[in-house]
Amino acid sequence: MTNGIVCRTSSPVLIGRAAELRALVRAAAAPPAVLMLEGEAGVGKTRLVSELIARTGKAGRRVLLGCCQPLREPFPYGVVIEALRGAGDVPAATLSPLTGALAPYLPELTQLPAPPPPLGDPRADRHRLFRAVHALLAALGPVLLVVEDVHWADDGSRQLLRFLMADPPPGSSLLLSYRGEEVPGGLPLGSAYRPTPGSASVFVRLAPLDRDGVRQLTGALLGTSAVSAEFAARLHERTAGLPFAVEETVHALRDPEGAVQADGAAARRLLDAVEVPALLRDTIVERLTALPLAARRITEAAAVLAEPATPDLLTAIAGLAPARARHALIRALDRAILVETADCHYGFRHTLAQQAVYDTLAGPDRQELHRRAVRLLRDRTPAPLVRLAEHCRKAGDTAGALRYGEAAADQAGELGDLAAAIDLLRTALAGPDLTPSDVDRLAVKLSTVACNGLSQREVVTTLERLLSDERLSGRLSGEIRLTLGLMLIRQAGSLEAARVEIELAIAALGDRPALAARGMAVLAQPWVGDTPLAEHRRWLDRVDKLIAAASAAGDRGRALTLMASNIASRLHTGDARAWRTLADAPVRAGTAEEQRQLARLHCNVADACSWIGYHRRAGRLLRSGTRLAADCGAPYVVGTARSTGVHTDWLTGDWAGLDGRAEALIEEYRDLLPVTSELSLVLGLLSAARGAWDRAAEHFTATAIDQPGNAFTPVVIAAHGGVAAMLLAQDAAVAAVAQADRGLELLRTKGVWAWAGDLLPVAADAYCLGGRGERARALLGEFEREISTLDAPMAHAALAACRGIVAAHHGELPDAIKAFDDARGQYERLPAPYHAAQAAERLAHCRLRHGDPAAATTFTELAEVFDGLGATRDAARCRHAYRATGAVTPSRRGRRGYGDELSPRERDVARLLAEGHTNREIAEVLFLSRRTVEQHVASVLRKLKVRSRGELAVTR
The missing domain is CATH 1.10.10.10 (Winged helix-like DNA-binding domain superfamily/Winged helix DNA-binding domain)
Known part of the structure; x- marks a missing residue:
């Protein structure tokens, strides 16, 4: 067990082989039958055979198993004889005298007749022996004879198996497994097999697992479903989907829990550090050593290149004459150690095979081959910079590795591939013999691209290491520390540490006001942690002055960067003055960096709009912001926009497929707390609306609801409201009050009442149902005072709902009816159809209590509305409320019948x-x-x- 994950030696379930198993089981159950199972080493033939044997045994049929060995003993027919030793008791009366020919070979079967005298002709004796095996199998009744690894079978066994397959014994099924690449011409028995009339025949070629199969197998081995798509993709690339290679690689992981959740670049590094499994290495090396010298050289050249290459390139690196190289390549292909991966490009089936061959090379030979690769690749147009950097590094050319690696990072950044740029810069910074100027230059480049990318944990580690590196110039420590703070603010459990780093960075950036201002804008953001709004306002005011100064100086880029943070921060607090500042913001970008900041502005303002109640405007800004971010290469902005989009879809009632989208995004952005916490909130709210309490509780916990200092405050406040509502639905009013109190404590500490819309109606309801009506009235008064001047439509709609809840509890039904009708209208205008339907449901209850029987029909209408949204629990509650009124349910006459479909x-x-x-x-x-x-x-x-x-x- 490592970090809570148990690594099994093999998968407890068969992965990705259902169709193949069905075909074998069906054929084996209809004897006489011949089953051929082909697949390369490690593809899972033995596991599939084991599943077949288990099912055959359960069906009450006898199973005989023989396995050929790579080192053949001078014992013809040995594998079949070995299998027959497991025959057990056979009634002597069923045995033909002919079976006595087997008595010398099978002394364990004491019931066999006495052996007949020799015929004096070896060929005749052999034929009689074959007939005896046939007769014994027929006498054994329903039997499955399995012979594995036929590619290692001796000639005698091959002849015996051909004899049995030509006329399978009645009631017998024969299964032969083999590696196609290990037998001449792909014929395991030396000649083609032609099915006999009247017997069943099935051929199964077992292919490697696809990416999804690798992901499922890894999850089954580790007992977890949290295997990232990136890790599965890298593992599939490394193992080519061979189950044995997957199992061995997973077993060798030092930290399985961290590894399987790693992103693409991190997964590659973790997997590259895993040694080739011993059995697979031995298989590859055995094939390699069996090759002629020239074929080994061409294979070693392919291993050094580590990617498919043309024959000309392989020939040049191997240092062979063209004619000799051609024959060498053909031999390597014949032995299946190399394969044609694309037209006229040759390489290895999987990375493990390449690594196994690479590991056989002596150090000086490896270096020389890498030097040749550099000489051959450096003059190509365009230059393969990443490959050149890697070849230089492995050739011992540190200067060349730095030169090409840095150029590759620059190129990746220009093309918008920030993940590659970050990975290349981190690799360069880890290189030996860097000068202080190298460290400074690379650190600044990493700091510049890191904030726009998605890489998280590895970047944080590199930045922390840089801050303790004596080669880093003191003038740059503030910039690196600021970037570290900006990265930490995205990471679960690190928000408080992020704030400390940013404050230290601002103090160190006195001579670099533009960077210091970026840090101030982050500290001004009210949605981070439990810092009181008064502290944020201090920073907000300072940043507003800096925006004005930048605008006056014509520094459009700096002004836009600060606006992208501060306008959204002001809107989150309900400050209507932010709209005027937004109107003054640039609408077009002159540079790629300005476009990234304009994308941030649109997406950040959209996020604020979704929280305070401007839902239509949020949708428009998300569309424009996402387009801008995608066009200029800002994947982090795209990620946050996608989570805001999910939240907005929840609010506006677009729930179709929403949980699937949210779960997929959590998987994609699992290291980014701003994204995952908001998505977890939506999943919790969706689950609660469907009555899936346990699942809802898990999702609400994932918002960091119990760690307000290290969470995103509006998400956590809404999560408290979601949990309290869920508890009320389960008639746990006391627990709901306690939950609401925790949410209110955070809300009052923070002081951003524009976010109160998801909590206050639930809190008021909990107080009323929990016998605390006066506390509910006091809360209502507090709410009215706090939001009276705020531009927050969602909060004002919630205030109307709170008025209705308190009035209804105190029996003030006319006031309650008016308030709920007002709340419904406000929610509809946002639009927030789920909240509007809930307000309409409360309105219907008040109308009924006030003596309006016509309100009963509203419940059936609302049930349809909730059903349309996907709010199963709410729809059922409305139907129950309708039944409780005693109204007559309309006749089903004329309604559709569902037949075999589910209603x-x-x-x-x-x-x-x-x-x-x-x-x-x-x-x-x-x-x-x-x-x-x-x-x-x-x-x-x-x-x-x-x-x-x-x-x-x-x-x-």
């Missing part, structure tokens, strides 16, 4: 079943009786053609 209620039940809910829990979520749920469950299982709810969870 809407059955779909709700099916989803809850698949999530593991019991019938009692489903009844509570959907406001149904236990008996009704039982009927729905039976109907769901019947329509989906599954026998149990466990199968439903698997097929979901």
